[in-house]
Amino acid sequence: MDHYIHYSNCWEDTQILLKALNIKNDGKYLSILSAGDNTFSILLHKPSSVVGIDLNPTQIALTELKKNCIQKLEYEETIEFLGIKSSQKRILIFNKIKDFLSNESREFFTNNTHLIEKGIIHTGKFEKYFHFFRKYILKLFLNPNKIDNFMNNKQMREEFFYKKVQSPLGKMLFKVFFSNQIMGLLGRNRKFFKYASQNLAKEILNRIEAGLIFVETSNNPYLEYILKGNFVKNLPHYLQETNFYKLKQILNEHPEKLQIHKSTLMEILNNKNNIKFDGFNLSDVFEYMDKQEYTEHLQKIKQISNPKARIVYWNMLVDRNDQIEGIKTLEKLSNELFSNNQSFFYKKLLIQEVI
Numbered sequence: 001m002d003h004y005i006h007y008s009n010c011w012e013d014t015q016i017l018l019k020a021l022n023i024k025n026d027g028k029y030l031s032i033l034s035a036g037d038n039t040f041s042i043l044l045h046k047p048s049s050v051v052g053i054d055l056n057p058t059q060i061a062l063t064e065l066k067k068n069c070i071q072k073l074e075y076e077e078t079i080e081f082l083g084i085k086s087s088q089k090r091i092l093i094f095n096k097i098k099d100f101l102s103n104e105s106r107e108f109f110t111n112n113t114h115l116i117e118k119g120i121i122h123t124g125k126f127e128k129y130f131h132f133f134r135k136y137i138l139k140l141f142l143n144p145n146k147i148d149n150f151m152n153n154k155q156m157r158e159e160f161f162y163k164k165v166q167s168p169l170g171k172m173l174f175k176v177f178f179s180n181q182i183m184g185l186l187g188r189n190r191k192f193f194k195y196a197s198q199n200l201a202k203e204i205l206n207r208i209e210a211g212l213i214f215v216e217t218s219n220n221p222y223l224e225y226i227l228k229g230n231f232v233k234n235l236p237h238y239l240q241e242t243n244f245y246k247l248k249q250i251l252n253e254h255p256e257k258l259q260i261h262k263s264t265l266m267e268i269l270n271n272k273n274n275i276k277f278d279g280f281n282l283s284d285v286f287e288y289m290d291k292q293e294y295t296e297h298l299q300k301i302k303q304i305s306n307p308k309a310r311i312v313y314w315n316m317l318v319d320r321n322d323q324i325e326g327i328k329t330l331e332k333l334s335n336e337l338f339s340n341n342q343s344f345f346y347k348k349l350l351i352q353e354v355i
Contacts, residue, residue, distance in 0.1 A: 005058050005115070008124030010037035011222065012283060012314055013343045014237040020312040020337055020351045023047055027278030027306075030268060032285055033260070035124070036063030040070070040238040042281060043258055044247055051275075053263045060262055061105035065120060067258070068097045071251050075244050083119020084231055084239070090116050122229070130226050137177050138227070141170065147227045151220070157212040165208065178204040200317060203347055211344045220342045269300040276306045282313040284346070286320040294320050298352075302326045305354040315348040327352050 017038055023029065023045035031039040033054035043050050054060050069078045073093065080087045081094070094116045098106050109116060115123045122131075134144075141164040142150060150156050164170050176182060178201040217223055221234035237243060250257060261268065265285055280301060286294045301311060302324070315321065323329055330351045338349040 005062055005124045006056060007035045007126045008062060008121045010035045011343050011345055012038060013341050014038050014041050016337045016341060017281060017312060021279040021310050024278055028275060029279045030277050031281040032283040033059050033063050034283055036066050037236050037238050038281060040247055043250055044243055049257050052258065052260045053268050055264050057104060057262055058108060060260060061108045063260060064101050064105045065109065067251065068100045070244060070248050072097045072100060075241055079239065083121040131229060133177065134229055137173055152218045161209055161212050174205060175201040203317065207344045215340060215342060222343045265297060269304060277304060277309055278306050279310045284314045284316050286313055287316060287318040295322060295324060298324050298327060302354055307354060309354040311352040313350050314346040316346050321350055326355050328355055
């Protein structure tokens with residue numbers, strides 16, 4: 001097991017994902033876990049089952065921990081434990097739920113109690129990357145005391161981007177900090193860049209412009225976390241209080257609806273249980289594959305899908321948007337939903353449907 005968490009929150013826009021999947025009450029869904037957030041949000045729409053998978057056991061441990069918080073703790077205790085509110089008693093809270101974790105997950109957190117003490121949603125490598133950004137870059141361009149005004153004032157955001165970020169100093173600093181090399185060192189897994197030929201810094205600048213100027217920001221949880229280091233006014237979808245209690249009811253009354261597996265995507269696609277899926281939340285998993293692997297996965301997905309099954313995934317640096325016989329791309333819907341994307345890290349949303 002890795003000694004660190006890669007992502008302690010999900011960074012794909014939840015609202016867009018849910019609309020893209022068009023979840024059916026009796027449907028079966030496959031979801032890349034990452035930090036578990038979007039898998040929980042899919043479950044909120046009451047499908048018959050959600051299979052959550054991840055190859056990394058630390059991400060599975062994180063998802064299990066969040067799941068048991070939802071099942072065993074009350075709302076205020078959960079947001080305190082996870083790190084949204086300050087706390088000196090996270091270890092005490094952890095002791096209340098640790099025996100419900102799998103042996104491997106319990107051992108990981110027992111051996112890494114510093115992650116618990118800090119607040120688990122702040123401990124991912126990607127989240128620490130934003131900490132460096134706030135500490136060394138952002139404060140040069142934006143007064144931390146003006147962030148609320150910034151999120152609600154378009155003119156202020158335009159001045160920030162066009163006059164400060166686009167200045168010679170701004171371009172230089174952003175080019176360095178958001179380079180493939182620095183993000184590989186401090187933020188994302190370096191394997192992510194294996195098939196990337198595009199310049200990340202240039203792409204990020206384009207997406208910052210779109211995210212700050214052309215998309216509503218006042219209720220954007222991703223932007224709020226990047227700027228403030230926490231979810232203050234805008235909580236992740238699964239942690240909004242109404243959704244939390246709905247999810248608690250589902251997980252306690254029908255725990256079998258969420259299945260968590262340590263697995264590669266292909267291992268699950270090769271399942272021998274004759275499960276037919278109605279939708280796939282695949283994050284940006286295809287960016288880690290060459291073109292042949294990507295096509296092979298799409299072919300296998302088609303074989304284990306019900307008609308009209310939705311396949312949803314994101315492109316960040318690597319173009320993965322092929323069409324194969326029996327699967328069509330819903331180009332208009334993809335572009336429509338992506339135009340309101342509140343997350344800054346992807347250049348394209350792909351929604352495909354099995355014919």
